[in-house]
Amino acid sequence: MSAKSLSESRMLKLMAYADGELEGAERAEVEGWLATDTSAVRFANEVAGLGDLVKIGHETSADASSIASFDIADAVMAAVEADSAAPKRIGSREAEVREERKVVSLTAARSQKNLKVGGMVAAALALAASVFVMTRSKEEAPVARAPVEAPESASRSAEPGVDVDLVESAGDSVRVFYLSSESSPTTSVVVWVDESGGK
Amino acid sequence: MSEALLGRRRLVLGVLVAGAAFIAHVPQASADAPPKAEVMVIHATKCEKKSVDPQIGDTPPALGYDCLKLVEKKTLPLALNQASTTPLPNGRTFQLLHTAKVGSRYKVTASISPADGSSGFTKLADISADPNKPFNVGGFSYQGGVLVLTVRIVP
Numbered sequence: 001m002s003a004k005s006l007s008e009s010r011m012l013k014l015m016a017y018a019d020g021e022l023e024g025a026e027r028a029e030v031e032g033w034l035a036t037d038t039s040a041v042r043f044a045n046e047v048a049g050l051g052d053l054v055k056i057g058h059e060t061s062a063d064a065s066s067i068a069s070f071d072i073a074d075a076v077m078a079a080v081e082a083d084s085a086a087p088k089r090i091g092s093r094e095a096e097v098r099e100e101r102k103v104v105s106l107t108a109a110r111s112q113k114n115l116k117v118g119g120m121v122a123a124a125l126a127l128a129a130s131v132f133v134m135t136r137s138k139e140e141a142p143v144a145r146a147p148v149e150a151p152e153s154a155s156r157s158a159e160p161g162v163d164v165d166l167v168e169s170a171g172d173s174v175r176v177f178y179l180s181s182e183s184s185p186t187t188s189v190v191v192w193v194d195e196s197g198g199k
Numbered sequence: 200m201s202e203a204l205l206g207r208r209r210l211v212l213g214v215l216v217a218g219a220a221f222i223a224h225v226p227q228a229s230a231d232a233p234p235k236a237e238v239m240v241i242h243a244t245k246c247e248k249k250s251v252d253p254q255i256g257d258t259p260p261a262l263g264y265d266c267l268k269l270v271e272k273k274t275l276p277l278a279l280n281q282a283s284t285t286p287l288p289n290g291r292t293f294q295l296l297h298t299a300k301v302g303s304r305y306k307v308t309a310s311i312s313p314a315d316g317s318s319g320f321t322k323l324a325d326i327s328a329d330p331n332k333p334f335n336v337g338g339f340s341y342q343g344g345v346l347v348l349t350v351r352i353v354p
Contacts, residue, residue: 008212015208161329167308167322174323179260188260191309191324193338195345 006039011047014040018048162189233278234305234330236295237351238285240270243337244344259335259349267347277307277352289341293348294320304329305352309336330354 006014010033016022017030033040164176177190241255243264251258252269259267275283277297284294292312299306306327310320326334330352337347 008209011212012205012208015212016204021204161304161332162334163327164334165325165327167324169322176324177260177262179262188333188335189326190260190262190335190337190347191326192262193311193323193336195314195338195340 006043010040011043014044015047018044164189164191166191233276234297234352234354236275236277236283236307237353238273238275238293239349240273240287241337241347241349242268242270242288242341242344243347244268244342255349257333259333259337259347262338264344264347266344270346277305282310287339287341287346287348289339289346290316291339292320293336295350298325301327307352309350311336311339314340328352 013022013026013030014033017027017034022030030040034044166174166176173194175192175194177192178187179190239255241252241259244266245264246266249265251267254269255267270288273285275285275295277283277295279297279300282294282296284292286292291314294310294312296308296310297305298308304327306325308325309323311323312318312320323336328334328350333349333351335347335349337345339346
């Protein structure tokens with residue numbers, strides 16, 4: 001079976017297996033694929049690293065929902081109330097810490113979440129590249145036309161980058177000139193056809 | 200497997216498939232793009248006061264023809280082993296055939312149709328040129344002067 005034929009459900013099960021979440025019949029089924037299908041093995045190996053990130057994202061979904069429902073007005077009011085309820089001793093370390101926690105935690109939580117999402121995106125792109133390599137069929141390789149190899153020209157080099165070999169059948173009327181150009185410091189190549197008396 | 204985790208995995212899988220499709224598309228397009236030849240058709244005449252059309256840019260040598268006027272600019276696709284032609288103002292046809300690529304150099308064969316209007320092409324020269332390095336093919340009679348073609352192969 002080729003990698004291209006890995007179905008979505010099979011890929012999902014391989015991802016779950018890579019995360020160690022399958023048991024019983026499902027686990028045996030996936031292990032059967034891994035014993036017989038090199039494409040499945042490769043895919044499982046590739047997603048193994050990403051699986052950890054998927055799990056992290058899932059586990060932090062509670063954090064995400066709390067961040068989404070965070071009300072800054074409530075937080076400020078709670079901070080004010082906590083401050084007034086706290087002992088009025090100047091320099092109370094406990095009160096300062098409590099205030100810091102309530103006000104700074106939103107930014108910190110969002111930064112942490114952004115880092116995790118960024119990591120997942122980077123890992124997904126890397127895995128996408130490997131999925132492309134895996135799923136690219138062998139027939140695609142020759143599609144890009146390979147340049148035809150040709151022997152190096154033995155003709156003299158006029159301007160760096162241009163060589164000319166006259167075709168014998170063109171006759172004596174065709175010549176090659178290597179001339180300096182007025183507007184350029186390099187030599188220009190001219191294939192000149194002498195048509196004196198022609199059209 | 201929980202529904203939430205399953206949904207997240209489907210999303211990840213979708214991103215992977217879309218990413219793979221994107222990665223597959225971009226290099227394929229650039230790999231298939233054939234080079235092209237930018238051709239300036241210049242009318243060169245003998246004259247008393249030297250004159251060069253400012254649109255020409257770097258002045259090509261014209262072997263005693265001091266007045267150069269740009270007639271037209273054309274772009275020819277250079278698919279491998281497929282002749283690409285363009286009609287010239289004198290009724291003849293210029294042909295370039297991209298025969299090979301050696302390293303970064305393009306090998307092309309320049310040909311011209313006969314002056315008498317008969318069919319076929321006369322091969323003039325095999326040219327090996329680096330990308331963007333101009334070469335000139337000229338001398339084709341036209342209105343008291345000659346046509347000079349300045350060719351530049353662009354990847």
